[in-house]
Amino acid sequence: MRNDALKIFTAGVRAVQPQYLLPRHMRWQHQQLQLGEQVFKQPDLNKVLVIGAGKASAAMARETERILGNRIDAGIIVTKYEHTFPLKTIQCIEAAHPVPDDNSVQAGREIMRLLKNANERDVVIALISGGASALLVDCPPGILLSELQAVFNQLLQCGATIEEMNTVRKHLSAGIKGGQLLRTAWPATVVSFILSDVIGDPLDIIASGPTVADRSTFADAWEIVRQYQLTDKLPVSIIRWLHLGLNKEVAETPKPDDPIFTKSFNYLIGTNRIALEAAAAMARELHYTPVIVTDSLKGEARDKARELVTQVQQYDGPRPACLLLGGETTVTINNPGKGGRNQEFALAAMIALQQAYPDGGQMPVLLSAGTDGTDGPTNAAGAIVDKGVLQLTAQRRLSPEKYLTQNDSWNFFDQTGGHVITGPTHTNVMDIIVVLIP
Template sequence: MGWDDTTSRAVLHRLFEAGIRAADPRAILADHLPEPPRGRVVVVGAGKSAAVMATAVEEAWPEVPLSGLVVTRYGHAVPTRRIEVVQASHPVPDAAGEQAARRILSLMQGLTADDLVLALISGGGSALLALPDGGLTLADKQAVNRALLASGAAIGEMNCVRRHLSAIKGGRLAAAAHPARVVTLAISDVPGDDPIAIASGPTVPDPTSFAEARAILARYGAEVPDAVAAHLAAAADETPKPGDPRLAGAEFRLIATPQMALEAVAAEARALGLPPLLLGDALEGEAAVLGTVLGGMARSVRAHSHPLPAPCLLLSGGETTVTIRPGTPKGGRGGRNSECLLGLALALDAAPGVWALMGDTDGIDGSEDNAGAILGPDTLRRARDAGIDPRLALSSHDSYGLFSTLGDTIVTGPTLTNVNDLRLVLIA
């Protein structure tokens, strides 16, 4: 295959789509359903995939009486017949998410051991399932979310704090359902697929503590409302821990993970005659720094055929961070994938024969309308021809502005799944 610009870009788009297909609930969820119970089936859920997961349950169980409620991100709803879908805000929670979480928790009342709670959990569920604990308010949680998002904290750290401000996360939902059977079907968007980290683990025991939540805020210097600091200091009501009898019968089933998506991309690459090197599903850290590292690897392939000869594909997943430091100019429009990609472009410095696509499998990279972006050997030249300084764009976190101007953003719309980011570097 000749790796010209048109071919390379088309292949990268095809590979990205293969990764998304591998995590489509409509194709994979039915195989993971338990046997229907003697009693009621109550379906609840939260996340960017919650609505489409609900439709998959309805299609798989056409004769089983179902009721329940799931909450998903605005724009991610799909039609359902028996399970109600509510839309709410992500990544900063809103009143719609709070009301939905309160209603979901109320559905756990009065259940028996003959009943089944089917929990449909996916990435984004932590912000969407917002039910402040104690005397906290939604405004308190919104302030904490904004502070954490700007701090550079990893997703697992953010979720630890969220669990200790919530009346529903960290196993509290499953505890409220006792003695009903609880089966969770989950789509992972977190490195390592730890159940407690997916949507802050509403149906699994929480091994973390209030003390750890306080330490995370201190580590990043995150400023939070006084009520939040007081709530964490009081530590009055810990989340359910491993061994809690209320969660003894709860089951957790992963139906899609970042690794599954990466393996689907790798299989598609091999079918196209493009040997893949899978670097892992849990690459984290500053987005631009990871881009620099990947650029160094691509240069090594070109110069030394190491760690494998060209043509090849460097393939990775995981969730990077973008830290907004004091003094950073305001108005930058970015996302972790486009920022990582711009870091890669600068590291490559127009090296020939390298193309890359990076995107979030949910279809939204940051707060703009794109899943990610794509680059080629001419990206820096084209940016400068358009009057854009790539280094200034990176330092001001305006990677979206650069790639949008070039027409190189990847716009999929909501994909209705979410297995974190896919980073594809094609070296010809």
């Protein structure tokens, strides 16, 4: 069953690869460029520029080069270290994630420089995926990169949701996030192709919405900082900038009625739902009855894991069954262990499964992993719980409860052979959880 769970997960990840998604939305034929529903005829077209940011942006850029060939005039993308591909025309910058580094700032500078020279007959193709909030940044006046890094770290550790984190990040950007990139690109037409790593696929939240009107305000950002009691933990320059925004001394992010959005077209091409449906198809092929429970799982990882085990116990449908869930849980870090939300989810689920199935018989197999191949600051995509993991836990006399208390799921699964390790997958549509019920 372990192999079946891995095959089902892999099928989901494969379905949201840029090489399968982009050709449905982009083509060059009969002397015209088609991008989504937008068609640009050769005589009306000056330059085609490509920009991009995110864990999938290099794979998206490679596919864009394959489709458009020498029709691309110039391009710059930024992706996570070790997520790149050889590209012909488009320059690729590698930067840090989930906390930005100097290369993230350089990428912001280079992309803005490219867009500043665009005119009204130019078309900008924006390739956007999760991870871009850290990979593509700019430092507002008076704020150092080290101070922005401090904010990113605090947001990651306090248990804030991705919506909350990106609301704050948008208001700590003076030229990129929250639709501001379009101010630089104006009057060029910008067509964005987006992979969603956010529950509900809100375009203004994914990658901090560089090409989308921003619904949030400085007041919203400040409320999040206050709610998580970060006002005394953040650098003075950050607090000062947010206050300038609150007092309307710094321009708000552009809102839906801003004319810059009349030449911006956004296409959502990859989602968690697409991945789950492909996973369900593979489960069916392997003779399981698939049930897609949700593509909107959120909340504290360990709480949601316990709730899922209760659902599994109550399942009374056809067997063998495959329950599928997608979404993104959060972890409030209270201790200095090593792990990520998927490993923590799997560890909490294992404890609950051991209680629910004390003799180990008929115990389901559970896998929880990130479609991007990364779970927290670790080399694993996630973890799997099966009889083999239980046997090694018993043999080595490990206490899963102790590792969970320490937020140390990586070290637990490292000793029990439970890691799911894929390497970079070059896509990013949140997490997939697979539960196989015999």
